[in-house]
Amino acid sequence: MASDLLLALVVAAALAFDYTNGFHDTANVVATSISTRALPPRLAILIAAVLNFIGAFLSLKVAATIASGIVDSGSITLQVVFAGLVGAIVWNLLTWWFGLPSSSSHALIGGVVGAMLVASGPDAIMGEGLLGKVVVPALVAPILAFAVAGVSILLVYRIAGRLSPGPATRGFRLGQIVTGSMLALAHGTNDAQKTMGIITLALVAHGSLNAVDPQVPLWVVISSASAIALGTYSGGWRIIRTMGSKIIKMDAAQGFTAQGSGAAVILAATHVGFPLSTTHVISGGVVGAGAAKRLSAVKWGVAGNMAVAWVLTIPAAGLTGAVAYGLSALVGGGTVGPLVVLAVIVVGTIVALRARSTPPPLAEEAAA
Known part of the structure; x- marks a missing residue:
């Protein structure tokens, strides 16, 4: 009974992560279309949500990598999975708070690896898989996305350079609907599968699935696809502003090439089972499309802040996952440990939100 309750808690946490993945990574899919006015915001987000849902059903290779290619599935426990999810969710919320488009994928992998290191030691980490596939x-x-987008925008400008600006812009905006849809579909095929993989790991730890060759159940596919689609529809507006206007002032041609390049790279990675960061890919495409026009078009300070967040993602989420597992084990493990960790997170979130919403003291009060 306790094991079933813990499994339910882990599945709920996994779907919560999937939801944060959706609203955190919405910007990857829609920011370029919104900033160039190819689509109105709500319509862009609705299309992205629907195609994220559909894309989740197209492949399971990334889910298989998460479930069996990074950590030893025979050593996994429900407490490890839960702690890894905590690390990923905390990092997602922190980077969303500051409007930084970091990688939800790497946050999830880092959280699980960090928790597993504390629980079972380095022998439980599949170093070759972590290096080669992550x-x-x-x-x-x-x-690669930077290079493809850079070459593509130069070709586009050469081909369309003699056209009148008005018709050319309208044409590229229509093209963005196609490339943006491809990007949303690619995002669903890659990102939703990470949650499928993590729930599959939890089912292996629970004993519901075979550890040697775990197959992703249909209900896991449907629930993961639904969670990421709902998260996408809720929209991560802080990050949309960063991606859409703070890196470069984007025109329709740049948006078209950035989206097309990102979709091509993500779909290729999904085909071979690499759990790619869609954030990294589309960000590389956006910067490449801007830098190819002229280097000064890119706000390199913003790009640098994003790069720092990328570098920190796996170790920061790993450290959080390790701390979450340590706290869970300290209070006795089982179901009690994760419940205590969950309570700490809820209390911490409430305190942070109240501190954020509390107005600063008046000058006369401060002087007194």
Whole structure:
């Protein structure tokens, strides 16, 4: 009974993470279309939510990587999965608070790896899988998107340079509807699968699935797709502003190439089962489309802040996951530990929100 309750808690936490992944990464999909006025905000978000849902059903290779390619599924426990999810959710909320488009994917992987290190030691981490399927793609993907977008925008400007600005802009805005839809579909195929993989890990730890070759149940696919779609529809407006206007002042041609380049890279990675960061990819595409026009078009300070958040994501989420697991184990593990961790998070969130909403003291009060 206690094990079933803990499994339900872990599944709820996984779907909560999936929801935060949706509203955190909405900007990746819609910011370019909104900033160039290719689509009105609510319509762009609705299209992204629907296609995120559909995309989740197109492949399960990334889910298989998460479930069996990064940590030893035979050593996983429900407490480890829960602690890893805590690390991911906390990092997602923190970066959303500051409007930084960081990677939900790497937050999830970092949280699980950190919790597993504390629980079972380094032998439970599949170093080759972590390096080959997470770290290397994390380095290569944004550079590849940067290069593809940069070359593409130069070709686009050369081809469309003789056209009248008005018709050309309208044409690229229509093209953005297509490339933006492709990007949303690609986001669903890659990002929703991470939650599927983590719930599958929890089912393995619970004993509901075979640890040797776990198959993702249909109810996991449907619930994960629904959670990320709902999160996407809620919209992460803080990050949308960063992606849409704070990196470069984007025109329709740049939005078209950035979206198309990002979609191509993500779909290729999904095909081979790499749990790619869609944030890294589309950010690389946006910067590449701006830098190819002229280097000064990119606000490199904002891009640098994003890069720092990228570098910190896995270790920061890993540290949070490790602390969450340590606290859970300290109070006795089982179901009690995760419930205590959950209570701490709820109380901390309420305190932070109240501190944020409390007005500063008046000058005369401060003087007194």
